[in-house]
Amino acid sequence: MKLIESIDIQPQTAKWLSDLDQKGLLEVDNSFQRNYVWTLNNQIKLIESILIGYPVPEIYLWNTGTDENTGDTKYSIIDGQQRCGAIFQYISNTYKLKASSLDSQGSKFSDIQDRFFKDLDVEDKKAIWSYVFSVRIVRNNVHRNDIVNMFLRLNSNNMTLNPQELRNAEFEGEFMNVSSQLAELPFWDQNLIFGIADRRRMRDVAFISTLLVFMKEGIQEDIGNTNLNKIYDLYNNEYPSKDEDISKFQLIISNVDNLIDGNSERRKILKRQVHFYTLFTTIFELTLDGGTLTVEQMNNYRSFIDNYENDELLERYFSNILSEIYKYKSLSKEGTRQKSNRMERHNCLKKVFNYSAP
Numbered sequence: 001m002k003l004i005e006s007i008d009i010q011p012q013t014a015k016w017l018s019d020l021d022q023k024g025l026l027e028v029d030n031s032f033q034r035n036y037v038w039t040l041n042n043q044i045k046l047i048e049s050i051l052i053g054y055p056v057p058e059i060y061l062w063n064t065g066t067d068e069n070t071g072d073t074k075y076s077i078i079d080g081q082q083r084c085g086a087i088f089q090y091i092s093n094t095y096k097l098k099a100s101s102l103d104s105q106g107s108k109f110s111d112i113q114d115r116f117f118k119d120l121d122v123e124d125k126k127a128i129w130s131y132v133f134s135v136r137i138v139r140n141n142v143h144r145n146d147i148v149n150m151f152l153r154l155n156s157n158n159m160t161l162n163p164q165e166l167r168n169a170e171f172e173g174e175f176m177n178v179s180s181q182l183a184e185l186p187f188w189d190q191n192l193i194f195g196i197a198d199r200r201r202m203r204d205v206a207f208i209s210t211l212l213v214f215m216k217e218g219i220q221e222d223i224g225n226t227n228l229n230k231i232y233d234l235y236n237n238e239y240p241s242k243d244e245d246i247s248k249f250q251l252i253i254s255n256v257d258n259l260i261d262g263n264s265e266r267r268k269i270l271k272r273q274v275h276f277y278t279l280f281t282t283i284f285e286l287t288l289d290g291g292t293l294t295v296e297q298m299n300n301y302r303s304f305i306d307n308y309e310n311d312e313l314l315e316r317y318f319s320n321i322l323s324e325i326y327k328y329k330s331l332s333k334e335g336t337r338q339k340s341n342r343m344e345r346h347n348c349l350k351k352v353f354n355y356s357a358p
Contacts, residue, residue: 003146006139014050014087015129017059020075021088027064029076039196043086044101050131051108051124056083058134062147065140078138078147091117091128164206167229173236178246179209187253191260191267193276207273211280215245219281219342252283255293259301266305274332275305278345285346286353297353304352318355324348 020026049056059080066073077084089095099113111121117128138147167176183204188194194204210223213231221227239245256279260266270276279301286293293301304325307313318325328348331341 003142003150006142008137008139010135010137011132012135013129014091014131014133017084017133018088018091018129021084023072025072025074026061026084027074027076028081029062029078038082038086038200040095040098041101042082043090043095044097046083046086047090047097047128048102048106048108048112050087051112051127052106053127056133058136059083060136060138062138062142063140075137078151083133087128093117164202164209167232171232171236173232174239174242175209175212175232175235178239178242179205179212182208182212182246182249185250185253187257191257191270193267193271207276210277211249212245214277214281215248215284219346220339222339248284251287251292252280255283255287256280258293259298259305263306266302269305269308272332274334274345277342278328278332278349281342281346282349282353285350293353300353300355301349317357318352320358321351321355324351328352 017026046056057080060078061075061080062078064074064076093116096114096116096119097112099109102109102113108124112124117125120128183199188204194207198204206228209228209231213221213223213228216235217231256270256276259279260270270279283293286297303317304314307317308329314325315322325348328345331345331348334341
């Protein structure tokens with residue numbers, strides 16, 4: 001049987017979806033989509049479209065089985081997590097329809113601006129509850145591998161997913177889980193390392209994957225997309241020393257956090273992956289015994305990064321390694337892909353950390 005013959009198209013209301021969610025019968029399959037990352041503006045635009053009566057993209061659900069005692073059927077969201085989340089949160093009065101995010105020339109603007117759901121007119125509330133979505137339900141007898149293949153083919157052909165999003169759908173094993181887990185560390189948001197767009201498109205997970213590749217395979221390992229796919233496959237079923245790597249990763253991030261120390265200018269520099277990657281690899285080597293950076297090493301790095309654009313001060317602080325300083329700055333303009341570049345930057349930065357003034 002063709003897969004398309006196992007997908008039923010059903011018109012279902014927002015109320016139907018909300019009831020499933022309230023009963024715990026609507027699950028999110030994060031191997032297809034990340035956690036809820038729509039901006040408030042995205043959410044408001046969707047609610048506005050619903051109230052105006054515009055169509056929105058269809059939702060894909062997978063029937064994951066019916067409870068033999070209650071008769072309740074559970075569904076997994078394959079595509080439509082953000083749309084469902086926006087509706088559920090608005091109905092629960094989590095946010096209001098800010099005027100600045102609405103079409104000021106729209107037919108509903110004056111009726112809905114700055115209103116929570118509870119403040120809407122009766123007819124507008126009813127319009128949300130009764131809004132009909134086109135829902136494609138994949139039947140329970142369809143194997144997950146077939147759904148993944150359908151998802152990958154659809155999005156590959158449409159060029160809507162980047163390489164990391166495709167990996168997220170294809171690999172649901174150990175390496176993906178660790179990368180995603182580490183992407184949720186509070187450090188990233190506290191230091192503004194990744195923006196909302198980075199998180200939405202999983203560029204944070206992709207970058208963290210390259211850091212894990214370094215930890216597992218060394219700085220010489222290729223970090224291009226083709227090799228990343230191989231690494232994901234290699235450690236998909238088994239990830240040797242997973243707990244040890246997570247612990248070591250967190251220790252390195254703790255050292256980076258101490259170096260930043262809430263300084264906004266340091267955060268700006270380390271938002272550039274070329275700097276963060278080199279800092280990570282250097283701290284890894286300097287703390288191999290499970291220790292932390294010394295006060296002198298931390299002061300050296302801060303003197304370097306705080307005066308990165310001031311050659312006069314860099315010459316004053318690092319008079320004996322100026323050639324390494326300038327080499328690092330030159331190589332940092334070329335990105336992280338080239339192996340020799342990564343290794344040279346690593347060696348230069350290590351000399352900065354271990355520098356002793358004459």
